[in-house]
Amino acid sequence: MSTKEKIQEDLLVDTLEQNQNEIVLYNDDVNTFDYVIDTLIYACDHTPEQAEQCSILVHYKGKCTVKTGSYDDLEPRCSKLLQAGLSAEIV
Numbered sequence: 001m002s003t004k005e006k007i008q009e010d011l012l013v014d015t016l017e018q019n020q021n022e023i024v025l026y027n028d029d030v031n032t033f034d035y036v037i038d039t040l041i042y043a044c045d046h047t048p049e050q051a052e053q054c055s056i057l058v059h060y061k062g063k064c065t066v067k068t069g070s071y072d073d074l075e076p077r078c079s080k081l082l083q084a085g086l087s088a089e090i091v
Contacts, residue, residue, distance in 0.1 A: 023067040023078050026087040027058045036086065040066060043080035 023044070025036075033055050040051035044067045057064040066088070067077055074090050081088040 019071070020068050021071045021074050021090050022065045023074050023081070023088055024063050024091055025054065025058050025066045025081065026063045026089075027061075028087050031086060033059070035084075039081060039084045039086060043077050043084065 025040075031039075033052075036055040036058070037048065037051040040046045040054055041048060044051075046054065046066070054064050054066050067074060071090065078088050078090050
């Protein structure tokens, strides 16, 4: 095995071992579609289309993963969603 292959293999393993957390947004009967969409754009940096699709999924499925990444990135985003009155958690 060459050195180049070994380095590429090590990088791949490191990438796979990183924990990917998710923010899951849950449905509620309080907030409007427009409010949820605006909040997702603000808190999760969604495009309007992304936010709309997530809000529809939440409405019909009961929950939807709205953002994935490291815990350090997701924690302040989830806090913004919670402060806005949405139901969300990091899993």
